[in-house]
Amino acid sequence: MEAISISLAALGGYLLGSIPFGLVLTGVAGLGDIRQIGSGNIGATNVLRTGRKDLALATLLLDAGKAAAALLLAREFAEFAGFTEEAQRELGLIAGAAAFIGHCFPIWLGFKGGKGVATFFGVLFAGIWPIGLIAGVTWLAVATIFRYSSLAALCAAAIAPIMALIASFSWSEILFTLVLTALIFLRHGANIARLRAGTEPKIGQKKEEESASLQPSVVSAAEPPASAE
16 A cells, blocks of 8 residues: 555544534534533533433434444545555555544544544444444443443453454454554543442433532532631
């Protein structure tokens, strides 16, 4: 592959992936800045906290679709340019990984983006669908049993490179899954800390309950000491 083709695929994938659909959709709907609501995340889960299930679903599909589109478009470009099948696959993986990075670290938002779960599944299904299917089943099983969305995402991410290695996929595909997995764990650092502390909210737990449990400590921290009055 030519260096210019790799650069274009990476840049195009990054720019496409960095489109913050959750922020755009909630803004257009007149709901304000999603970064000031709930967890402050721009993903579908936080959009759902606005009460707009339609916007949350649209965000989920668009976040997944943008990475898949980046990967598939790069493959089409490579095929049109007469690249080998291996080069087509690798150029697609580069664009898909770049789109995933763009979602997590969008230039438009000061490199503060989403956690990448929907984008992870979108690009994985488009790039290596058998691994995407296994990861999806893993997410569903863990979420159903333990009721932690973050734990389900972490387990799904962890299983992807393991299965890619066991199933003897190419080294470029194994590296691709490793990059995605590393970023998923990086973006879920706070969730991992809460899981270890036993304070991570479960699926279905109301955000108000979480906020209420934190409110006393916030109030006490903000209240001036008696000696200062």
